[in-house]
Amino acid sequence: MSTQSVKAVSELLNEEKWTRATLNSYGINNFQELDAVIADVVDDGSEEEVREICEEHLKHTKNSIIALYIAGILALRRQLVDDTNLVMIINIFTDNRKWNIVEYLCKRILEFGENKFALRTLADCYDNKNEDENKIEIWERLIKVDYEEADIVRQLAEFREEEKDIEGAIDYYKKAIHRYINKKMFTNIKDIWDKLVEYCPEETDFFFNVDKKIEKMISPERASQLLENLYGYYREAEDWDKSIDILKRILDYDPKNVWARKEITECYRQKFKDHSQLPEYIRISNLTQSWRNVHDAIADFEKHISFDSGNFVCHRSGESDASGQSMAMI
Numbered sequence: 001m002s003t004q005s006v007k008a009v010s011e012l013l014n015e016e017k018w019t020r021a022t023l024n025s026y027g028i029n030n031f032q033e034l035d036a037v038i039a040d041v042v043d044d045g046s047e048e049e050v051r052e053i054c055e056e057h058l059k060h061t062k063n064s065i066i067a068l069y070i071a072g073i074l075a076l077r078r079q080l081v082d083d084t085n086l087v088m089i090i091n092i093f094t095d096n097r098k099w100n101i102v103e104y105l106c107k108r109i110l111e112f113g114e115n116k117f118a119l120r121t122l123a124d125c126y127d128n129k130n131e132d133e134n135k136i137e138i139w140e141r142l143i144k145v146d147y148e149e150a151d152i153v154r155q156l157a158e159f160r161e162e163e164k165d166i167e168g169a170i171d172y173y174k175k176a177i178h179r180y181i182n183k184k185m186f187t188n189i190k191d192i193w194d195k196l197v198e199y200c201p202e203e204t205d206f207f208f209n210v211d212k213k214i215e216k217m218i219s220p221e222r223a224s225q226l227l228e229n230l231y232g233y234y235r236e237a238e239d240w241d242k243s244i245d246i247l248k249r250i251l252d253y254d255p256k257n258v259w260a261r262k263e264i265t266e267c268y269r270q271k272f273k274d275h276s277q278l279p280e281y282i283r284i285s286n287l288t289q290s291w292r293n294v295h296d297a298i299a300d301f302e303k304h305i306s307f308d309s310g311n312f313v314c315h316r317s318g319e320s321d322a323s324g325q326s327m328a329m330i
Contacts, residue, residue: 005040009050009070012037013057016066023065023096028104031069035108038073047074058085065089069105076112083109083117090121099125114145123152143175150179154192170199174206181213186222189214193226201233204242208249220253224260231263240271248298255294262288264298272305281305 012034041050054071057064072086086109093101106122109115119142126135136159139152157172173192180188193210200206207230215223227250234242247264250257265287272278285301286292 003044003046003049005037005044006046006049006053008037009041009053009066012066013053013064016064017061023092023098026065026093026098026101028100031101031104031108034066034069035073038070041070041074042077047077050074063088063092065092073108076109079112083115087117090118094121094124097128099129103129114141116142116146119145148179148182150176150183150185150188153179154188157192166199170196173199177210178213181210181217184218186218189222190226194229197230197233201230204230204245211249215253224250224253224257235263235267238270240267243267244271251294251298256290258290261290261294268301268305275305278305 041047051071051074054064054067054074057067058071061067068085068089072083072089075083075085086105090102090105093105102125103122106118106125109118110122119138123135123138123142126132126138136156139156143149143153143156153172153176157169157176160166160168160172173196177189177192177196180192193207196203196207207227211223211227214226227246231243231246231250234246244264244267247260247267250260251264254260265282268282268287269278275281281301281304282288285297285304287297287301289297
């Protein structure tokens with residue numbers, strides 16, 4: 001037997017069919033009234049019967065606002081995955097730029113849990129209403145449930161940057177670069193990499209983790225290209241140890257990289273400029289000779305230079321230090 005609420009819904013659907021209310025006549029109050037009807041349906045346990053009536057009505061009147069809304073909300077209450085009805089009704093009002101109603105409908109969906117479509121549409125709604133603060137808040141919620149979204153993460157970084165919140169900008173740029181790597185969008189990756197080199201070049205562990213991921217997911221050539229930028233920062237700062245570490249990574253990706261081999265030789269010249277045998281060790285290691293495997297040449301050079309004048313080695317005889325081992329300078 002049909003309940004009073006079932007009869008009420010049927011009457012509303014028939015009235016809508018005959019009156020053909022225009023979209024312009026709809027306001028938030030109309031949906032609040034429908035919410036009251038839905039509450040009555042829930043109270044008398046007629047949810048399934050009402051949902052079936054609405055779905056049947058939609059077969060003949062596919063744009064029925066009342067049927068779309070009631071069926072959609074009842075589906076959400078049952079935690080059904082299909083949100084087609086509410087998506088359709090929101091798109092109808094979005095196309096007609098009825099932003100207050102769009103906002104109301106999206107918020108109703110979000111009462112039942114985070115929803116990517118509702119969050120994205122709500123953000124667009126606030127953008128059209130020039131409510132930037134609300135839009136930013138929704139973006140921050142959206143990226144927590146949409147792990148593939150990268151452009152909005154970057155926009156959040158740029159927003160923080162404009163607000164002079166550099167720490168917050170760095171955090172979002174780091175998230176964005178990983179998402180762009182997953183999408184293999186190198187131009188975006190490079191833009192953000194350059195920005196992070198500007199803001200936090202000292203975080204080499206982060207950069208090395210990123211370049212390794214790029215090497216695997218895109219190509220060694222692209223990873224090397226990015227490392228050259230990072231190297232430029234440390235080269236200018238005359239941090240020879242970091243510069244050499246970066247060049248070694250580049251040469252790991254491309255042992256025949258002539259530029260990197262020349263640069264690492266120059267870095268060694270600067271780092272060990274006070275070592276008397278520096279030119280000789282560069283020569284005998286064949287560091288500058290392209291025919292010699294670059295990694296073997298580097299290993300030979302570093303082995304020789306470590307025993308140059310000014311380094312101490314332990315001996316078993318001679319004058320002893322406090323530990324009992326003798327120390328001699330060679």
